[in-house]
Amino acid sequence: MEFAKLLPVAELLNLPRKLSQLTAVITLLVGSAWLGMAHASSTVELGTGKVSVDNKSSRALSNGTRAALEQLLVKITGQQDISDYQTVDAIRRNANRYLRAYRFTEEQGELFLVAEFDRELIETELVKQGLPIWGSRRPDALLWLAIEDADGERRIVDDGNQSEL
Numbered sequence: 001m002e003f004a005k006l007l008p009v010a011e012l013l014n015l016p017r018k019l020s021q022l023t024a025v026i027t028l029l030v031g032s033a034w035l036g037m038a039h040a041s042s043t044v045e046l047g048t049g050k051v052s053v054d055n056k057s058s059r060a061l062s063n064g065t066r067a068a069l070e071q072l073l074v075k076i077t078g079q080q081d082i083s084d085y086q087t088v089d090a091i092r093r094n095a096n097r098y099l100r101a102y103r104f105t106e107e108q109g110e111l112f113l114v115a116e117f118d119r120e121l122i123e124t125e126l127v128k129q130g131l132p133i134w135g136s137r138r139p140d141a142l143l144w145l146a147i148e149d150a151d152g153e154r155r156i157v158d159d160g161n162q163s164e165l
Helices: 002-006 009-037 058-077 086-093 119-128 159-164
Strands: 041-043 048-052 099-107 110-117 137-139 146-148 154-156
Touching: 048 058, 058 086, 058 099, 058 110, 058 119, 086 119
Parallel strands: none
Antiparallel strands: 041 137, 048 110, 099 110, 146 154
16 A cells, blocks of 8 residues: 555546656657658749640640649649639739740640749739748648547647647
8 A cells, every 4th residue: 555655546547647648748759850850841843833735826825824823823822722812813814924934845745834933023912912922841741739638538739738748
């Protein structure tokens, strides 16, 4: 019964929660170490768009330029649904205003339009409209950390619950 004196019953009942928190901390540390080793990030080319086209006609160039600009807007803002934003309609309608250069390339029998745009001008317009701008460096990994409380409920760790760790 010496053990019972050293570790009160309340502490024994709280042991699963402490183990859960310890597991979360260990997971976080291992994940941080792994992310540290894999610190490299992808660099995204934010000035060009590349789309498949049927031919080299002026109509294909016009449609391809708009599609390449749409692709570029997604890369710059990170918004997959950028086509739903009415605020970028003016940018899309005037795609040629932002076009610096273009070329056609063929890869494995498929024709592509590679369009280079004035990224700074596009970003200026997007900022005016209150849309987010992502940098060219993108993380290769994302870590989500969840804590299970005494009731068995899991919550994702954020700035508001750091003290629980």
